[in-house]
Amino acid sequence: MPIITRELNVLARCGNQFRGERLKALSLTAPQAPYILHICARPGRSQEELAAALHVNPSNAARQLARLCELGFITREAHPHDKRQLAVYPTQKAQDAFPLVRGVNAQWHDYLTAEMTEEEKAQLEVLLEKLRRRAVLWDETRGDLP
Structure with missing residues (x-):
C-alpha cells in the first residue's frame, strides 16, 4: 500500500477511535459526529445534500x-421546496452536542x-487541501484515474 494511503488510513482509524471514546457519553458514534456538525451548521438540508457534502453513499x-x-x-x-425529499433539522439535543463534538475534533x-x-502545520494544511x-x-x- 502506498505510504500516503497507509498513513491517511491510520489517521482516520485512530481519529475515529478517539472520537468514539469521547462521544460515547453523548450516545454518539464517531461516524455520526460529522452529521451533527453539518446539520447544526446548515439546518434544513436534504438527506441527499448531506450525503453529497459528507461524500458518503446516500x-x-x-x-x-x-x-x-x-x-x-x-x-x-x-423539504419545503421538494416534497419528495426530507429536510433534516437539529433538535436541542444536537445543538447541545454540537460544541462538544467540535471540541473533541479540536482536541x-x-x-x-x-x-x-506553525510553518509545518501550514504546509500540511496546503498539502491536505x-x-x-x-x-x-x-x-x-x-x-x-489516469
Missing part, C-alpha cells in the same frame, strides 16, 4: 440519519499537531 447517510432520529438528535420533515487536531511548528480537492474531483465525476 443509503449510508439514510441509515445514520435514521439512527440520529431514533436517538433524538434530529428531525426529518418534508484530536491539537494532539496530532502538538510537535509541529490538494489531496482533498483531488479526492472530491473523483467523487463528483467518478472519472477514471
